Amino acid sequence: MAGIADPKMKQLKIKTGVVKRITKEKFMYEKESQKEADKVEKMKAEGKDEYDIRKQQEVQEESQQMVPETMGRLRKGLQDLxxxxxQVEGDLKETDEYKLAVTVCEEARKAME
Structure with missing residues (x-):
């Protein structure tokens, strides 16, 4: 069995962590974008100043623009993982770290749908 000092195992853990983190980021940006969009709608309904509404729309657009950028990084990270x-399947397939990587890949693919 491969130990933690094994460079293949270390890379597997790093790459799994990257994909896991970017998947979380994608969901966070989507949630933030929706929250900001809701805030814009509320401001419009309350008849707030047009300048304030435009500024809030800019904030919402910035959040929304992060989603495709994050998707690109997620796609690249997933391909890398x-x-x-x-490459390491023969050596590490039975390890918990490999099984975690499989799960993380499945979650990332769902997030990209």
Whole structure:
């Protein structure tokens, strides 16, 4: 079995962590964008100043623009992780870290839908 000092295992853990973090980021940006959009709608309904509404729309657009950028990083990270998994499958397939990587890949693919 591969130990933690094994460079293949270390890379698997790093790449799994990257994909996991970016998946969380994507959901966070989507949630933030929706929250800001709701805030804009509320401001419009309350008849707030047009300048304030425009500024809030800019904030919402910035959040929304982060989603595609994050999707690109997620796609790249997922490809990198999956390529590494193919390389180490023979050595690490039975490890908990490899099984975690499989789960993280599944979650990332769902997030990209």
């Amino acid at each position: 999956e390529a590494h998994m193919k």
